[in-house]
Amino acid sequence: MKEFYTLADLQSWGEKGKSPVRLGVFGDPVAHSLSPQMHNAALENLGVKERYGRFQIGADELRTGLELIRCLNFIGINLTLPHKTTALPLMDEVDDAARKSGAINTVLVEGEKLLGFNTDGPGFLHAIRSEFSVDLRDLRVLLLGAGGGAGRAIAMQCARENCERLVLVNRTLEKAQDLAKELAPYFSGSRVLGPVARLQAIPWDETSLRFQLANTDLVVNATSVGMKRSDPRLLAASLLAPHLMVYDTIYTPMRTPLLAAAADAGALGANGLSMLLHQGALSFEIWFGRKAPLDVMRAALL
Numbered sequence: 001m002k003e004f005y006t007l008a009d010l011q012s013w014g015e016k017g018k019s020p021v022r023l024g025v026f027g028d029p030v031a032h033s034l035s036p037q038m039h040n041a042a043l044e045n046l047g048v049k050e051r052y053g054r055f056q057i058g059a060d061e062l063r064t065g066l067e068l069i070r071c072l073n074f075i076g077i078n079l080t081l082p083h084k085t086t087a088l089p090l091m092d093e094v095d096d097a098a099r100k101s102g103a104i105n106t107v108l109v110e111g112e113k114l115l116g117f118n119t120d121g122p123g124f125l126h127a128i129r130s131e132f133s134v135d136l137r138d139l140r141v142l143l144l145g146a147g148g149g150a151g152r153a154i155a156m157q158c159a160r161e162n163c164e165r166l167v168l169v170n171r172t173l174e175k176a177q178d179l180a181k182e183l184a185p186y187f188s189g190s191r192v193l194g195p196v197a198r199l200q201a202i203p204w205d206e207t208s209l210r211f212q213l214a215n216t217d218l219v220v221n222a223t224s225v226g227m228k229r230s231d232p233r234l235l236a237a238s239l240l241a242p243h244l245m246v247y248d249t250i251y252t253p254m255r256t257p258l259l260a261a262a263a264d265a266g267a268l269g270a271n272g273l274s275m276l277l278h279q280g281a282l283s284f285e286i287w288f289g290r291k292a293p294l295d296v297m298r299a300a301l302l
């Protein structure tokens with residue numbers, strides 16, 4: 001297996017016949033993706049001969065790439081940046097949750113058809129349950145980075161679970177406000193929490209954050225801030241407190257600056273590996289219609 005394949009590889013498979021790779025992830029960049037090690041461990045464990053590969057596919061190659069997996073009889077693929085939103089209109093059918101979240105991360109090839117799903121939100125739900133032994137629906141959530149694709153999927157899942165309260169924080173406030181408008185119907189019920197609103201979009205400033213964090217159980221980072229050494233600190237440790245659970249969707253590095261701040265403040269923290277694992281397991285279940293070997297996949301990631 002190559003570290004990653006390209007559109008040219010897919011085209012040559014069409015001409016020259018079969019490769020064992022019938023699953024994969026399309027992305028740009030894609031070389032860092034841990035999905036192959038997780039899925040190939042599961043495939044081997046179950047005695048399935050097909051393999052999962054990385055595909056370096058640029059934005060302008062997506063349409064052709066999708067046509068090729070249809071012709072090559074792939075089982076399915078995952079989509080990562082920059083394809084999650086742009087792939088939506090290229091599907092033959094999209095499930096309801098994926099349509100509402102405006103993005104897909106999983107494609108199932110069924111005969112001639114490409115079916116789109118999104119397992120990011122449900123993967124997040126399972127990750128929170130497994131990391132903190134709590135259910136999203138019982139939590140007051142503050143989401144940092146509500147303007148991006150991951151933030152949107154997480155916000156949508158919080159809304160679908162009807163979590164106790166959801167605070168959307170984004171550097172560009174308008175995006176959080178637009179999302180809050182869209183999610184308002186999910187929060188119109190009579191669950192009353194006292195002086196704070198159940199659904200709010202707030203600017204990224206210390207005063208607003210400090211007030212909201214006093215009425216929060218779970219803080220989630222859905223921005224990419226923390227992946228690069230040069231990244232600014234997302235939140236000052238002084239804003240965090242021991243009652244908080246902090247979930248960082250980033251997993252490289254494993255101990256992100258936000259998680260270091262959480263530990264300094266005495267708060268519980270977990271990184272995004274569990275979300276990667278659970279979204280992957282749910283994709284696997286869509287492709288094979290059977291339970292994914294979660295322990296095997298987890299061990300492969302660790």
Ligand code: ATR
Pocket residue numbers: 081144145146147148149150151170171172173175222223224225
């Ligand atoms: P995606 O491709 O998933 O949409 P993105 O465009 O990189 O990812 O943005 C992800 C999120 O990270 C956005 O909410 C973005 O905020 P803006 O909507 O204001 O752009 C947020 N983000 C990125 N860099 C940030 C930074 N330095 N500080 C705060 N938020 C940041």
